[in-house]
Amino acid sequence: MRQRPALTPLVGALPSTVPFVGPEAQERDRGRPFRARIGANESSFGPSPRVIARMESVARDQWMYCDPDNYDLKQAAARHLGVGTENVVVGEGIDGLLSLVARMYAAPGDAVVTSLGAYPTFNFHIAGVGGQLVTVPYENDKESLDGLLKAVVRERAPLVYLSNPDNPMGSWWEAAEITRFIEALPETTMLVLDEAYGELGPASALPPIDVARPNVIRMRTFSKAYGLAGIRCGYAVAEAEVIRDFEKIRNHYGVSRMAQIAGVEALADQDWLHSVVARVAAGRTRIAGIAETNGLKPLPSATNFVTIDCGKDGSFALKVLQNLLSRDVFIRKPMAPELDRCIRVSVGLDHELDIFAEELPGALAAARGN
Amino acid sequence: MRQRPALTPLVGALPSTVPFVGPEAQERDRGRPFRARIGANESSFGPSPRVIARMESVARDQWMYCDPDNYDLKQAAARHLGVGTENVVVGEGIDGLLSLVARMYAAPGDAVVTSLGAYPTFNFHIAGVGGQLVTVPYENDKESLDGLLKAVVRERAPLVYLSNPDNPMGSWWEAAEITRFIEALPETTMLVLDEAYGELGPASALPPIDVARPNVIRMRTFSKAYGLAGIRCGYAVAEAEVIRDFEKIRNHYGVSRMAQIAGVEALADQDWLHSVVARVAAGRTRIAGIAETNGLKPLPSATNFVTIDCGKDGSFALKVLQNLLSRDVFIRKPMAPELDRCIRVSVGLDHELDIFAEELPGALAAARGN
CATH class of the missing domain: 3.90.1150.10 (Aspartate Aminotransferase, domain 1)
Known part of the structure; x- marks a missing residue:
């Protein structure tokens, strides 16, 4: 045998x-x-007709490797959100970034908190690093901020996931509630705030971005409102040291050249x-x-x-x-x-x-x- | 503070x-x-003019997510190499696949063998999982098959990396030498045989593919001869159970829709x-x-x-x-x-x-x- x-x-x-x-x-x-x-x-x-035209025009250039720094797209995203380039990391969709966050903050056996029925890919990546998922039921079809907070404190969780607006229920919290949640979190707990649908809901649901705070990672994507799900590109916004830590393990050549170019053009066509x-x-x-x-x-x-x-x-x-x-x-x-x-x-x-x-x-x- | x-x-x-x-x-x-x-x-x-035309024509379709199964591309690659679809996994370039292999076979502290001066991205991903790199010097500007084998046995390494043809020296071993190396490896050691340059050298350097053998993963890419480095797409060929194990941790939506389509078209234009x-x-x-x-x-x-x-x-x-x-x-x-x-x-x-x-x-x- x-x-x-x-x-x-x-x-x-x-x-x-x-x-x-x-x-x-x-x-x-x-x-x-x-x-x-x-x-x-x-x-x-x-996607925007401008994006389509740009993708068509650069198809023949795809023999070149992508820029491993994602420099142009990081600059465009930073300018778009009013943060520094050092506050942005680009990944293979939010999925790819969640995989990295799991590896960065969840050691085997660590409790990680999310809502019961929330994004399964986050759960998949937490399982992949040996994290122990702790789930909190929705309340009235919304993710339970109080419930998540209690679970984080009780489990001493290093990592918690929240989407706002939410998938699969479509519900949302107003910015003031999210901010209250963030301020109540232990400083040693990292919050992944998944805002994949952020552009599609009321602007009042998006709290101001505070890149001085080291325990929040905001995630955005080109897959939803920008109409580019197929190119696999998203980005995370956080404090500069947190962003630097992604460099330690990310696949530096993971985001295609086409995606980087399309992302820049998409942001330009508001x-x-x-x-x-x-x-x-x-x-x-x-x-x-x-x-x-x-x-x-x-x-x-x-x-x-x-x-x-x-x-x-x-x-x-x-x-x-x-x-x-x-x-x-x-x-x-x-x-x-x-x-x-x-x-x-x-x-x-x-x-x-x-x-x-x-x-x-x-x-x-x-x-x-x- | x-x-x-x-x-x-x-x-x-x-x-x-x-x-x-x-x-x-x-x-x-x-x-x-x-x-x-x-x-x-x-x-x-x-890339092939056919590939360029195909990419141009599907730019507007990139609002759809990619097929997480990479089904069409797996089929095309399997047919191209004369193996089954169950013997192929597609990833974000060989780099992305190396990241998965590191997580699959190298636990923290495990010795992992490669040549001194070989592909740095493999080393990066081994470090990322806490593996301990053991390096073997080149001999006469070729990777030392004897040296790698000795190091594997001495260190009881679960994983060894070999590229053929080789980067950065451009050297290669003939298929018979590679086969001898494979047959001498402990059955419990996984060999990553990186054939990124496989299409560019003599066909006599590529040993027959044996998908019954559970300790060899062959890697191919669209980044080199196919002229598609920017799309980030490669694939691995191995025994079916090994391929199934990739499903446990891979980013299922990691390879863009554009890349999957371009890859199929590239293989079709030999x-x-x-x-x-x-x-x-x-x-x-x-x-x-x-x-x-x-x-x-x-x-x-x-x-x-x-x-x-x-x-x-x-x-x-x-x-x-x-x-x-x-x-x-x-x-x-x-x-x-x-x-x-x-x-x-x-x-x-x-x-x-x-x-x-x-x-x-x-x-x-x-x-x-x-």
Whole structure:
């Protein structure tokens, strides 16, 4: 019997299950494409035409390595947010940055706090470093600031995750509440404040950025409002020493040359961003109307999706989801207790929301078994 | 005095120095661009025109997330190499895959073997997981297979790195020697066989791929012969269980949609690849001729660069490098003892090699101090 190399004890103990099933995998399983792709909180409105033109024009330059410093994009992001270049690090989407944060702040066995049902990729990366997840239930469909704080203190957690606006519920806290939460945190606890949807909600939900504070990392992305999910690029804003610490372990050549160029151009076209934000707001209103027409309850949203309370339990909402999928409408749903009574519908193009409006009544009827 | 979150002991112990200085950073420091970019072993011939056209046509689709399974690209790579899809994992360049391999096979304190002066990014990632690097000097400008094997056995190393063809010397072993090395390795030691330059050397340097063997991971990239360094995409080929283990920790959304599409198209245009390989061979001959004309000794190369023995010590070669940089010619050089007597020149376009030919005599004279 041949021997084989052993995984490290830490990696060897991880599950082999893959929590990430993309719409492409579902399409391969089904043998046919979706007619409406409104499940991954992408921006169907796409990137700015300026960004598209720029990407087209630099396709032939991709033989050159990317700038490992991400210099131009760091400068653009810093200027955009009114911070210094030394306060910005760029990564392979927020996902890539979360992987680094996990390695930086969570040693094996450390308690790490998040909300039950919050972003699964954060949990995946915490498990990957041997951290012990401590989860706090949502309260009234919002992440519980009090609950998170109590768990941090009780567990002496070095790391806590909070998204604002929130995924998968679309809820948000006003800036004053977030600031109160930050000020109440132990100084030795690092907060990851995931603001992936930050551009899409009310500006009043975003607290001022304080780069003097060493225990908050704010995360932003080009995947949502900027319509560039496919390029894999996000950035983190924090105190300069925290940013320098990313240099110790990050994949310096991880963010493609194309992504860096597209990111700079995207930040430069704020008119496009504003037009997308307006169209997303209109799309939310439309999705809410479709839900109400069908007797369902749309939750308030500060994101590019609307989470819809189907009015019964999780198994009912799952049936609604499955019946929409079988009608070629790609959506997703929360899975945690309480939240699982809902489905989650991303703002799409008009014709996609038409399809959703057409198919929802049948999906509901089928879920109800009549 | 305010407290701050502590890094994990492992990350806290890492140096803050950044070993990755790209040509863009040098250009910013110098305040002017290089005239010849022949230092990073990129492919100045660029990607296939088919790839460029494909990238242009999908720029507008980048609002969609990438397929986290990298399904199409895995299929194309598997077909290209005659292995199963279950034997391929795609990552953010070989760099990204090396980061995962370090986490998978090197626990804190484990000895990890590589050659002294070999790929620094591998060393960076081993340090990042707390591995203890054990280095083996080159012999006659080649990685020492006997030396690596002895070190593996002596240190009971779970992981060893070998590049073939080799960077920074351009040397290579024939397939039979590599196979002998593999067969002599302890079954519990994982070999990373980095074949980034595999398409550019003699086919006889590439041993047959044996996906039944659980202790070899072969790595390939689109950054070199395929001319796509900027898109950050590489892949690893190994036994299926090894490949499955990558799923436990990889950033599933790490490889951009653009990169996956470009990679598929690049593999489909083998005519372009062959034309590039021929032009690279001609470029190597030209660089060797320039070296000889100047009384220097070009080393044999199976890559897209030529390493040139400057005939004196490391400090002399460093002066040659510096004098080329100051003449706007971007090249690099090995830094390890013995190897450091050399400079390393990538094959570039004709006009770039013209500039190298023009500037080398002056750089040599300046280095000699006359």
